[in-house]
Amino acid sequence: MSIVEFSNVQKSFGPHKIFNGINLEIMPREVVVVIGPSGSGKSTLLRCINALESIEGGDIRVDGYSVKGGRNDIRNIRLEAGMVFQQFNLFPQMTALENVMFGPMRVRKATRREARELALALLEKVGLSERANHYPAELSGGQQQRVAIARALAIRPKLMLFDEPTSALDPELRQEVLKVMQTLAEEGMTMVIVTHEIEFARKAGTRLLFMEGGKIAHDGTPGELLANPPSERLRDFLQHVV
Amino acid sequence: MSFDWSAVIAALPQLLQGAELTVFIAAIGLILGISVGMLLGMLRAFGPMPVNALVQVYVAFIRGTPLIVQIMFIYFALPILMHIRIQGVTAGIIAIAINSSAYVAEIVRGSLLSISKGLTEAGLAMGLPFWKVLVFITGPLAFRRLIPPLGNQCITSLKDTSLLLVIGVSELTFTGQEIIADNFRAVEIWSAVAVIYFVMLSAVGLFWQYVERRMPIL
Numbered sequence: 001m002s003i004v005e006f007s008n009v010q011k012s013f014g015p016h017k018i019f020n021g022i023n024l025e026i027m028p029r030e031v032v033v034v035i036g037p038s039g040s041g042k043s044t045l046l047r048c049i050n051a052l053e054s055i056e057g058g059d060i061r062v063d064g065y066s067v068k069g070g071r072n073d074i075r076n077i078r079l080e081a082g083m084v085f086q087q088f089n090l091f092p093q094m095t096a097l098e099n100v101m102f103g104p105m106r107v108r109k110a111t112r113r114e115a116r117e118l119a120l121a122l123l124e125k126v127g128l129s130e131r132a133n134h135y136p137a138e139l140s141g142g143q144q145q146r147v148a149i150a151r152a153l154a155i156r157p158k159l160m161l162f163d164e165p166t167s168a169l170d171p172e173l174r175q176e177v178l179k180v181m182q183t184l185a186e187e188g189m190t191m192v193i194v195t196h197e198i199e200f201a202r203k204a205g206t207r208l209l210f211m212e213g214g215k216i217a218h219d220g221t222p223g224e225l226l227a228n229p230p231s232e233r234l235r236d237f238l239q240h241v242v
Numbered sequence: 243m244s245f246d247w248s249a250v251i252a253a254l255p256q257l258l259q260g261a262e263l264t265v266f267i268a269a270i271g272l273i274l275g276i277s278v279g280m281l282l283g284m285l286r287a288f289g290p291m292p293v294n295a296l297v298q299v300y301v302a303f304i305r306g307t308p309l310i311v312q313i314m315f316i317y318f319a320l321p322i323l324m325h326i327r328i329q330g331v332t333a334g335i336i337a338i339a340i341n342s343s344a345y346v347a348e349i350v351r352g353s354l355l356s357i358s359k360g361l362t363e364a365g366l367a368m369g370l371p372f373w374k375v376l377v378f379i380t381g382p383l384a385f386r387r388l389i390p391p392l393g394n395q396c397i398t399s400l401k402d403t404s405l406l407l408v409i410g411v412s413e414l415t416f417t418g419q420e421i422i423a424d425n426f427r428a429v430e431i432w433s434a435v436a437v438i439y440f441v442m443l444s445a446v447g448l449f450w451q452y453v454e455r456r457m458p459i460l
Binding site: 071081087090092093102103106137148 | 358360361363364366367368369370371374378379382383386460
């Protein structure tokens with residue numbers, strides 16, 4: 001049983017057709033890394049999964065709920081899919097701890113104590129226990145992104161979506177974020193990751209999608225696609241990224 | 243000429259009474275105006291097209307006419323049109339409320355739209371409905387950005403109440419004018435009036451400074 005299923009998805013921004021019939025099935029425990037040139041639609045693909053972008057045709061189902069199923073379905077999808085953004089998007093008026101507690105309290109109806117315990121455990125998991133009472137502005141980019149991962153995990157998602165999680169970070173801060181992601185992958189979390197980190201795809205990915213011009217041009221394992229790029233275009237792309 | 247302190251002291255009780263009415267009209271007018279303005283600002287920022295356009299017309303109309311004309315209209319024209327009687331103070335409160343609401347609407351719209359869209363998305367992506375994102379995340383952040391211009395608006399509106407002298411509301415300016423008509427002590431009384439305004443407005447300024455210190459812009 002797939003956890004995410006795109007069937008014949010159509011999507012436009014104004015007059016620009018982005019997707020013309022995307023089909024894709026993601027199984028539980030898969031770590032899907034999506035790469036491709038900018039403008040190829042990889043972020044849009046990700047954002048369609050939790051209905052941050054609407055689609056015009058076809059359907060996307062997440063664990064049985066449809067992105068076109070109305071308010072309730074969309075809410076359920078978002079509760080099952082945690083999202084991590086390129087710009088972290090931590091709530092600046094809340095401490096790291098409060099950021100992580102927010103979801104459990106507001107959408108999972110946890111008590112303050114339960115939320116606190118969970119948040120502390122998650123902050124420890126991402127290695128930020130000592131930073132719990134710091135505000136986002138007092139944290140480095142890498143630390144902020146790790147808090148954002150903890151925040152997304154706090155709603156107990158079945159699936160995690162990462163939208164270029166390391167693109168806004170200095171190279172030396174990327175590793176701390178990638179390490180947390182790799183741990184998650186090893187624990188069996190289902191993940192969809194839009195990134196330019198080819199090395200991460202090789203190490204942690206179970207599946208690699210190469211997007212181009214709104215299409216999934218290649219779909220295979222990182223090992224085979226990276227070792228033997230099946231097209232000139234992918235070979236070219238990989239050369240420029242690495 | 244010499245400054246006659248006794249004239250000031252004699253007029254002080256009356257002037258303070260005027261000041262009290264000034265504060266009363268400004269306070270009630272601003273509470274109403276800010277409440278309505280916040281609602282209108284939200285509609286401007288997130289409301290559907292027809293509502294948005296309607297609010298836009300309202301704002302354009304209020305900002306596009308002088309306050310003194312609005313006061314005259316509410317006090318002299320509205321009663322004729324609607325066959326009602328309206329008291330000066332009531333007219334004054336309505337005028338301040340309507341006038342400030344239009345400016346506040348624009349302030350609120352601006353600060354709401356200035357909050358990064360990413361924060362809204364982060365809230366939505368957690369499964370919160372839009373209104374909860376607004377109440378718990380973006381609204382409080384926008385409010386912090388609202389503080390300086392809101393302080394400005396309070397100061398402006400409090401001073402605007404002086405225009406109510408044209409409809410004979412015995413606020414501070416009107417009271418001063420009446421006293422001068424009696425004792426011809428223009429220098430003393432206008433000085434006293436100015437000082438009283440200055441003290442009141444400084445207090446308003448300090449209040450908002452305090453609020454801003456408690457809730458700094460993030």
